[in-house]
Amino acid sequence: MIIILIGYMGSGKSTIGQKLSEILKFECIDLDDYIQKMEQLTISQIFERRGEIYFRKIEHTYLKELLGRNNIILSLGGGTPCYGSNMDAILNTEVAHSIYLKSSIPNLVNRLRSEKSQRPLISHLQTDEELTEFIGKHLFERSFYYSQSHQTLLTDGKTIEAITEEIVASLV
Template identity: 45%
Template sequence: MKKNKNIILCGYMASGKSTVGKVLADKLHLKYIDLDKEIERKIQLPIPEIFEEMGEIFFRKKESEVLKEILQEKDKVISLGGGTPVYGNNLGLIKSDRENILVYLKVNLEILTGRLWNEKNKRPLLSFLNHREDLEEYIRKHMFERNFYYLQSNLIIETNSLLPEEIADEIIKNLK
């Protein structure tokens, strides 16, 4: 891969952005940054507490601010939060630098529902959902709204049956 680029992973919650991001960065010998972890580090609170104490609008503003900072340096793999490309001018900010490569990790509804059902209590946007069917409908609605943004990625990887290492290899193959 040519230097002076950032590879930025986007996709819905539980699509594997963090897991794949770490594997990809390791394979490419690049620094890895998880945007949510960076926000937690700067505010010194976990994401659920940020949402609870300060609200989603505060979180989204901070998310944009931290994203802007992170994008200043190159040669990184960055995992975005599921909603990052949708809010404010985040997608425009990412796309404004042609050296940024935005990769959409596309996962089908059934797999996302299964993954998120098992961890919904750790995710502030899902904790109010009490039935699996409600979760599936919630994801379906969000995916409909977010696909417009996700589909503007430079690269779309269908990840349904792939292991994180295979997804990273597929990204690397498509970077050449």
Template identity: 50%
Template sequence: MKKIVLVGYMGSGKSIIGQLLAEKLHLPFYDLDFLIEKEFQKSIMEIFSDEGEVFFRKKEHEIFKKMIENDESFVLSTGGGTPCYANNHLYLQNHPVYSVYLKASIPVLVGRLKNEIAKRPLLHNLSDEETFDYIAKHLFDRNYYYNQCKFNVATDEKTPEEIVAEIEQLL
């Protein structure tokens, strides 16, 4: 059984890398945000808006835990905050999981997220300068959890294919 869980800040490439990696390894691919949206028939933005972040994090934990504890092999991309709440980082350490932190620099993350701010509940009300500062602070706060992963893969200036190849070598 092989469970590969991709962790990283929003915009780090978890979904794209996850899809490519799953295809290459002939495993199913799951996106935790999509699983949550499917269960609630709402976008993440709507869940945050209607129910609040605490509700969202509780449901995120429940679905994450269920995925980690099932007997299926897969590649799973998590939300940017997943490992930082409800001791989810401990699930990555205490279960047979290959956890991979996709590490991107702040300027790269800001560049990638610039065009997606409307879809990102935590960024949608921020100016460009506020976005940079927010990401810098958030990334600093979350680094402890991200660095609990078994593997760290720097993603700056690499193609998705190069990142997938690097992850394959680590596994």
């Protein structure tokens, strides 16, 4: 089985992935980290040196490679399901179970407010109003893809433990 965690930045994909890895004894792979390791460049460097088209092409290649594995938890970048045929590849992988970790806009704003400097996509936003508008626009654009996941899990007001327990229970 491959468990694929989908959601907007700040939705908890990496944290939940690590916790699920401990419980299920599956390897946890963050797609962005995997790309950086394979390319020996940061995501920002890939964008700067080779451009977004190159990044999206290798992102798809590495996603397909990882979909050929078994017993992994795969955390995707927030935009990964929205480009090319990535979501189709996920949905057409028999052993894959995709889970959309759905957080409300206010919840995402609260989580991302203090992380803006580490997240290039939102580092330029000055106020909570700008951050709220940016996230809202992005979620609107991406919800079509996110909602195709096999499972949607609302995360607001839930602990990491509660979310992981809910996921594990849904897999049985």
